[in-house]
Amino acid sequence: MGGTPTDLKLIDENGRRIDGRLPEEMRPLKIEAGVLKRADGSAYVEWGNNKVMAAVYGPRECHPRHLQNPERALVQCHYNMASFSVDDRKRPGPDRRSHEISKIISEALTNVVFTEYFPRTSIDVYIEVLQANAGTRCAGLTAASVALADAGVPMRDLVASCAAGKVADTVVVDLNKEEDNFGNADIPVGYVPRTGEIVLLQMDGDLSQEQFEKGLGMAVEACKKVSVLQRDALKRRYAAKADEGAEPTEIREGA
Amino acid sequence: MGKDVVADLKRDYISKLLANGARVDGRRFDEQRPLTIETNYIGSAEGSARVRLGATDVVVGVKLIMGEPFPDTPNTGVLTTNAELIPMASDTFEGGPPDQESIEVARVIDRGIREGHAVDMAKLCIVPGKEVWIMFVDVHVLDYDGNLFDAANIAANAAFKTAIVPAKRAGKGEDYPLPVQHQPISLTAVKIDGKILVDPTHDEERVADARLTVATIENGNLCAMQKGLNGAFTIDEVFKVVDLSRRIGAEVRAKL
Numbered sequence: 451m452g453g454t455p456t457d458l459k460l461i462d463e464n465g466r467r468i469d470g471r472l473p474e475e476m477r478p479l480k481i482e483a484g485v486l487k488r489a490d491g492s493a494y495v496e497w498g499n500n501k502v503m504a505a506v507y508g509p510r511e512c513h514p515r516h517l518q519n520p521e522r523a524l525v526q527c528h529y530n531m532a533s534f535s536v537d538d539r540k541r542p543g544p545d546r547r548s549h550e551i552s553k554i555i556s557e558a559l560t561n562v563v564f565t566e567y568f569p570r571t572s573i574d575v576y577i578e579v580l581q582a583n584a585g586t587r588c589a590g591l592t593a594a595s596v597a598l599a600d601a602g603v604p605m606r607d608l609v610a611s612c613a614a615g616k617v618a619d620t621v622v623v624d625l626n627k628e629e630d631n632f633g634n635a636d637i638p639v640g641y642v643p644r645t646g647e648i649v650l651l652q653m654d655g656d657l658s659q660e661q662f663e664k665g666l667g668m669a670v671e672a673c674k675k676v677s678v679l680q681r682d683a684l685k686r687r688y689a690a691k692a693d694e695g696a697e698p699t700e701i702r703e704g705a
Numbered sequence: 706m707g708k709d710v711v712a713d714l715k716r717d718y719i720s721k722l723l724a725n726g727a728r729v730d731g732r733r734f735d736e737q738r739p740l741t742i743e744t745n746y747i748g749s750a751e752g753s754a755r756v757r758l759g760a761t762d763v764v765v766g767v768k769l770i771m772g773e774p775f776p777d778t779p780n781t782g783v784l785t786t787n788a789e790l791i792p793m794a795s796d797t798f799e800g801g802p803p804d805q806e807s808i809e810v811a812r813v814i815d816r817g818i819r820e821g822h823a824v825d826m827a828k829l830c831i832v833p834g835k836e837v838w839i840m841f842v843d844v845h846v847l848d849y850d851g852n853l854f855d856a857a858n859i860a861a862n863a864a865f866k867t868a869i870v871p872a873k874r875a876g877k878g879e880d881y882p883l884p885v886q887h888q889p890i891s892l893t894a895v896k897i898d899g900k901i902l903v904d905p906t907h908d909e910e911r912v913a914d915a916r917l918t919v920a921t922i923e924n925g926n927l928c929a930m931q932k933g934l935n936g937a938f939t940i941d942e943v944f945k946v947v948d949l950s951r952r953i954g955a956e957v958r959a960k961l
Contacts, residue, residue, distance in 0.1 A: 546803075546808050546811070546812060547812075549805050549808045549809075550805070550808055550809050550812050552805070553805045553808075553809055553933075554931075554932070554933065557933060557934055557935050560935040561935050561936065561937055637930070642937060645937065646939065646940070647937035647938060647939055648932065648937055648938045648939070648940065648943060649932075649936075649937045650932060651917065651930060651931075651932035651938070651943065652930055652931050652932065653919075653927060653928075653929060653930030653931075654816050654819075654820040654928070654929050654930075655820055655928065656820070656922075656926050656927075656928055657926060657927045657928075658925070658926050658927075659925065659926075659927065659947060659948075659951065662927050662947065663944060666940060666943065667940075670940065
C-alpha cells in the first residue's frame with residue numbers, strides 16, 4: 451500500500467470510483483460451472499479483470515498417507531498463480547503468499563463440506579489464477595465452492611467471497627488493482643449465507659473500528675450477491691445440461 | 706492417532722469448565738496470561754527481545770543488513786519476517802523447510818508490523834534505488850504453549866524499541882536507533898463451544914473451532930487481521946474480538 455500518486459484520483463467529485471463504480475458496487479462477475487472435462491468438478495470465474503479457474507478431484511485416496519484422518523476427509527486447496535497472470539512475470543511455483551492463501555481457503559471450505567462422509571480421503575481443490583487484478587483469493591474461493599458442488603461433494607452451503615476496503619478514505623467493496631495498490635485497506639471475507647457466519651477473514655491497512663464494521667457489513671452484502679450468481683451457475687449447468695451449446699449469460703452488478 | 710484421542714479427552718474437560726465459565730488455568734475468558742518482556746537479550750542482534758506469555762516463550766532477533774531495495778520501492782528499506790518453529794519447542798513441530806503453519810505465523814506477524822507501520826521504512830534508505838537497510842525479523846520459538854501470534858508480535862515490538870541501526874559498522878556514519886513510529890499490537894482469540902477466549906493455551910488451540918487475530922495501533926485503529934481454523938465466526942463475534950484487541954492492545958503497549 452504505497453502512497454497515492456498525486457495524479458491518481460481514486461474517488462471523483464461525484465463519489466464514483468476510478469472505474470466508474472459506486473462504493474457498494476461490485477465489478478461484473480460471471481461464473482460458469484463444469485468447464486473442465488477431466489476434473490470431478492470445476493468452475494470458471496471472471497470477475498472484473500480476474501480470470502480464475504477451480505478444479506476438484508476427489509474424494510480420493512489421501513496422499514501423503516500420514517495426512518489421512520480416519521474420521522474425516524481432508525480438504526486440500528492448492529492456490530497457484532500463472533507466471534503470466536501479473537505484469538511482472540511471477541516466478542512459477544508456490545511462494546509464501548500462495549501457501550497462506552491455500553491454507554485459509556482450505557479452512558474456509560472445510561467448514562461447509564460434510565467431511566465426515568469420506569473418512570481417510572482427500573478432496574483436492576486446485577485454484578489457478580490465469581489473470582490477476584486484485585481479489586484473486588475471493589474469486590478463487592468463490593470458484594472453488596462452485597467446483598465442489600459441481601463435483602457432487604455434499605456441502606452445507608456454498609461459501610461466497612468478496613472483499614471490502616478503503617480507498618481515498620471511503621469504504622468500498624471489491625477493490626480493483628489500482629484501488630488495491632493505492633488504497634488504504636483491504637478486507638477479504640468468506641461468508642456462509644445459510645448460517646450468516648464468516649469462514650474467511652483477513653485485513654491489512656488502516657481502518658477505524660467504525661470503518662471496519664461498515665466494510666465488513668458491505669462485504670457480507672456483496673457476498674450475498676455472489677451467492678446468488680453461484681447458485682445460478684449451478685442451475686444453468688444442470689437444468690440445461692442437454693443443451694450443451696448454451697452460452698452462460700453475463701450478469702452485471704449494479705449497472 | 707493417539708493425538709486425537711487426547712484431544713477428545715481434553716475437549717471434554719475444557720468444554721465442561723467453559724460451561725461453568727471457567728478455564729483450565731483459572732483465567733477469565735478475556736484475560737491475557739502473565740506477560741514478561743526482556744529486551745536486548747541477544748548481544749549479536751541489532752535488537753532483540755525474549756517474551757514469555759504464560760508458558761509460551763519466544764525470542765525475536767532483529768538484524769539489519771545492507772542490500773538493494775525492491776525496484777518498485779526504491780526509497781524504502783526492506784522488511785523480511787521469518788518464523789522458525791523448531792522441534793525443541795513442541796512435539797508438534799518438525800524440522801525441515803517451513804510448513805504452512807510457520808509461514809502463516811510469519812506472515813501474520815509481518816502484516817501487523819508492516820501495515821501498522823511499526824518502523825518508518827523510509828528512514829532505512831541509504832542511497833535511493835541502490836542501498837537500503839534490509840531488516841530481518843526472525844522469530845525463534847523456544848517453548849510453545851499456544852498463541853505464537855501474540856507472543857511473537859509483542860517480542861518484535863519490544864525488539865524494535867531497543868534496536869540500533871549499525872551504520873558505523875557498514876561505514877555509513879554513526880549508529881542510530883531504529884526509527885520506530887507505531888506499536889501495532891495483536892490479540893488472538895479462539896472460539897470454543899461458541900465462547901470467545903483470548904490468548905489461548907496450546908490445549909485450548911488444539912480443541913478450538915476458530916481463531917481470530919486482530920492488530921491495532923495507538924489510536925485504536927485496526928491494521929491487520931487473520932482468521933484461522935475450520936470454524937466460523939458470527940459478525941458480532943468478530944466485533945467483540947476487535948473490542949478486546951483494542952483494550953488489551955493498550956494494556957500491552959503500556960508494558961513495552
